[in-house]
Amino acid sequence: MRLRDTPEEAAFRAGLRAWLAEHVPRHRDAGAPGGWTKALHAAGYTGLTWPAAYGGRGLPPTYQGIYAEESALAEAPEGVNVIGLGMVGPTIVSHGTPEQQKRFLEPILSGEYVFCQGFSEPDAGSDLAAVRTRATATAGGWRVTGEKVWSSYAHQADWCLLLARTQPGSTAHTGLTCLLVDMRSPGVRVLPLRQATGDSDFNQIVLTDVPVPRDCVLGPVGEGWRIAMTTLAHERGTFGITLTARLAVEFDRLLRTVHDLGLADDPAVRAEVAELHVQLQGLRWTGHRTMAALARTGKPGPESSILKLHWSITNQRLAAFALRLLGPAAVLHGPDSHAAGHWQHLRLRSRANSIEGGTSEILRGIIAERVLGLPRTR
Amino acid sequence: MDFALTDEERDLSAAAARLLADRYPVERVAALADADGVDPDTWPHLRRQGWCDPDLGMVEKGLLAQEGGYALAATPWWSTVGLAHPIHRAAGRELTPDPLTVAWQDDPAGGGCHAVRQGGRWRLTGLRALVTDATSATALVVAAGTDAGLALFAVASPADGLTVEPQPTLDRLRGAARLRFADTPGELLVAPDSAGRILAQARRHAGTLLACEAVGVARRALELARRHAGDRVQFGRPIGAYQAVAHRLADSYVTLELATSLALRACWLAGADDTEPAEVAHAHAEAVVAGRQAAVRACEDALQVTGGLGATWEYPLHWWYRRALWLDSFDTPTGGHLATLADHLLAGRPEPARPTA
Numbered sequence: 131m132r133l134r135d136t137p138e139e140a141a142f143r144a145g146l147r148a149w150l151a152e153h154v155p156r157h158r159d160a161g162a163p164g165g166w167t168k169a170l171h172a173a174g175y176t177g178l179t180w181p182a183a184y185g186g187r188g189l190p191p192t193y194q195g196i197y198a199e200e201s202a203l204a205e206a207p208e209g210v211n212v213i214g215l216g217m218v219g220p221t222i223v224s225h226g227t228p229e230q231q232k233r234f235l236e237p238i239l240s241g242e243y244v245f246c247q248g249f250s251e252p253d254a255g256s257d258l259a260a261v262r263t264r265a266t267a268t269a270g271g272w273r274v275t276g277e278k279v280w281s282s283y284a285h286q287a288d289w290c291l292l293l294a295r296t297q298p299g300s301t302a303h304t305g306l307t308c309l310l311v312d313m314r315s316p317g318v319r320v321l322p323l324r325q326a327t328g329d330s331d332f333n334q335i336v337l338t339d340v341p342v343p344r345d346c347v348l349g350p351v352g353e354g355w356r357i358a359m360t361t362l363a364h365e366r367g368t369f370g371i372t373l374t375a376r377l378a379v380e381f382d383r384l385l386r387t388v389h390d391l392g393l394a395d396d397p398a399v400r401a402e403v404a405e406l407h408v409q410l411q412g413l414r415w416t417g418h419r420t421m422a423a424l425a426r427t428g429k430p431g432p433e434s435s436i437l438k439l440h441w442s443i444t445n446q447r448l449a450a451f452a453l454r455l456l457g458p459a460a461v462l463h464g465p466d467s468h469a470a471g472h473w474q475h476l477r478l479r480s481r482a483n484s485i486e487g488g489t490s491e492i493l494r495g496i497i498a499e500r501v502l503g504l505p506r507t508r
Numbered sequence: 509m510d511f512a513l514t515d516e517e518r519d520l521s522a523a524a525a526r527l528l529a530d531r532y533p534v535e536r537v538a539a540l541a542d543a544d545g546v547d548p549d550t551w552p553h554l555r556r557q558g559w560c561d562p563d564l565g566m567v568e569k570g571l572l573a574q575e576g577g578y579a580l581a582a583t584p585w586w587s588t589v590g591l592a593h594p595i596h597r598a599a600g601r602e603l604t605p606d607p608l609t610v611a612w613q614d615d616p617a618g619g620g621c622h623a624v625r626q627g628g629r630w631r632l633t634g635l636r637a638l639v640t641d642a643t644s645a646t647a648l649v650v651a652a653g654t655d656a657g658l659a660l661f662a663v664a665s666p667a668d669g670l671t672v673e674p675q676p677t678l679d680r681l682r683g684a685a686r687l688r689f690a691d692t693p694g695e696l697l698v699a700p701d702s703a704g705r706i707l708a709q710a711r712r713h714a715g716t717l718l719a720c721e722a723v724g725v726a727r728r729a730l731e732l733a734r735r736h737a738g739d740r741v742q743f744g745r746p747i748g749a750y751q752a753v754a755h756r757l758a759d760s761y762v763t764l765e766l767a768t769s770l771a772l773r774a775c776w777l778a779g780a781d782d783t784e785p786a787e788v789a790h791a792h793a794e795a796v797v798a799g800r801q802a803a804v805r806a807c808e809d810a811l812q813v814t815g816g817l818g819a820t821w822e823y824p825l826h827w828w829y830r831r832a833l834w835l836d837s838f839d840t841p842t843g844g845h846l847a848t849l850a851d852h853l854l855a856g857r858p859e860p861a862r863p864t865a
Contacts, residue, residue: 407849407853421511491751497758502734
């Protein structure tokens with residue numbers, strides 16, 4: 131057990147921190163899509179854990195953890211290609227043909243190809259296996275028709291990793307196939323989804339008779355569920371560390387709000403601040419434990435579900451507490467509101483935290499069944 | 509960074525768990541609690557397995573404390589190794605495997621303890637209360653006021669002028685005693701100039717181990733509930749197949765895992781040599797708060813899941829719940845730990861977040 135960086139890790143962290151301090155301000159809220167990914171790539175910070183044979187640096191997962199933590203703490207823009215680098219790329223490394231690896235991996239690393247993910251559908255949310263988007267065999271490959279929702283970056287993406295039903299009449303986990311869809315293909319329409327906050331972080335993708343060549347099938351036809359699960363497992367890899375570090379940034383902002391409002395001596399405020407800090411520390415150090423397990427076994431265990439689950443609870447608790455601190459002024463949401471309405475926005479946005487990326491109900495089910503060994507609840 | 513147990517640490521933990529599982533089947537825990545809560549027979553086994561080894565690292569001690577909480581081992585190990593050994597070590601004494609305890613708390617009803625020097629010998633008079641494992645201890649460390657301030661004394665047990673009065677307690681497996689001193693002979697261990705500091709260090713050392721013990725208590729309560737949820741059938745299905753039950757236990761598990769991380773971290777920092785005192789102190793407070801929450805919550809969730817069975821005297825869960833309540837109250841209150849953290853967090857304007865690594 132060692133709760134400090136090794137000299138090599140410390141040097142990597144220090145170098146990254148200095149680089150972020152210099153480059154983050156230039157890229158925040160600006161730049162062309164993919165600009166941040168290109169800057170990261172030029173500095174050698176993409177594909178940290180990818181095998182060297184695929185253009186990565188072949189570093190242990192710990193380094194991806196350091197990258198995730200430092201980027202979030204520096205409030206670096208979330209790279210427009212976060213899905214390509216974090217999820218699709220590793221899936222192509224595991225399941226792609228040599229031709230696909232040659233065609234996609236380097237452009238993903240360099241930011242040339244921005245990826246989105248087409249999994250969820252209006253009738254396939256938590257029950258992802260209920261996917262209805264269908265792909266029909268054609269002479270040259272497949273023709274796809276259907277609708278995908280909650281797709282981040284789809285409006286900026288060049289490619290989409292799509293889960294479609296290729297076997298007519300199949301149900302649930304069988305008969306599904308993963309396809310790499312060129313977003314510029316005829317028949318692809320991207321429409322923004324407007325959230326309760328008023329923002330549009332996600333999109334709807336409507337596919338009408340979209341042609342997909344045969345060489346864009348990822349993994350075997352009919353094995354799409356297994357491939358998609360690989361992709362989602364990669365999502366859980368260091369995501370908990372990113373979320374926890376973002377929570378740490380919000381916590382520091384909360385401390386500033388407490389000072390700004392003159393509440394630093396209020397006993398009830400002090401107790402809740404300390405309680406939130408304990409939860410944050412629990413998440414942070416549990417994240418380090420899951421990283422150590424990942425480094426040993428090569429894949430995140432179902433235990434990593436607890437990070438996302440408890441992060442959402444704590445982020446919601448923090449947002450609710452922060453807004454309450456504002457008192458009657460909490461009703462304002464505009465130029466006159468405290469911190470430019472940050473806490474009003476977070477209060478609204480945080481309610482989706484326990485839905486996105488696996489609802490809390492699904493995560494509790496995973497823990498109950500796969501960690502605690504309880505009988506299936508459905 | 510590598511936050512995982514080594515193979516040696518895993519082996520130590522597993523061996524301790526095996527020994528305690530052998531010594532403390534559930535029926536025996538209940539039988540001991542129903543009697544006087546003392547089990548002198550296991551102490552030699554612990555000694556042989558190295559539980560009192562002066563070279564044990566803090567992480568290793570934390571793992572033993574976890575297993576102690578899991579098994580609800582009725583031994584004076586925590587009082588000896590957790591509380592008394594740090595003081596003996598600071599006083600330059602050789603650490604022996606004799607059961608010991610430390611008496612420093614005032615009687616809630618009032619009255620402290622003071623020491624005077626007569627003819628070159630110290631004599632103690634007064635009261636100390638809430639003393640753990642006092643009936644097992646063969647020697648005591650006693651905090652007593654002197655003309656120059658609080659000092660720490662070694663007192664044999666039994667001794668002339670010493671009365672040990674067991675007090676009825678919520679947790680019968682970690683009883684309390686009131687000690688009455690009347691001109692009781694004592695030997696100066698730590699002089700007033702450093703006694704306050706040494707006692708505080710010992711309490712923190714012991715408190716970090718209690719955070720680990722709390723993790724063990726939570727783990728056992730969750731285990732009892734988990735097993736019951738898989739076995740108990742209602743409406744034709746095991747109750748663990750109902751989300752209301754399964755999700756409650758999943759939440760219990762989350763709280764347990766967070767507390768485990770913080771308890772292990774507090775141990776590692778307490779044993780590391782490149783730490784800032786503030787970092788160790790805050791890690792301790794975080795571990796204690798999280799450990800108490802995990803233990804109480806896991807027991808209460810388990811009481812709900814085990815239903816009518818869990819509400820009976822015969823079902824043993826309440827003995828772990830009683831320990832959780834003891835842990836939730838012993839020594840510095842949770843509010844005190846939260847205040848320590850708030851003092852640190854709200855002193856001055858915060859810098860942007862940075863990991864300590």
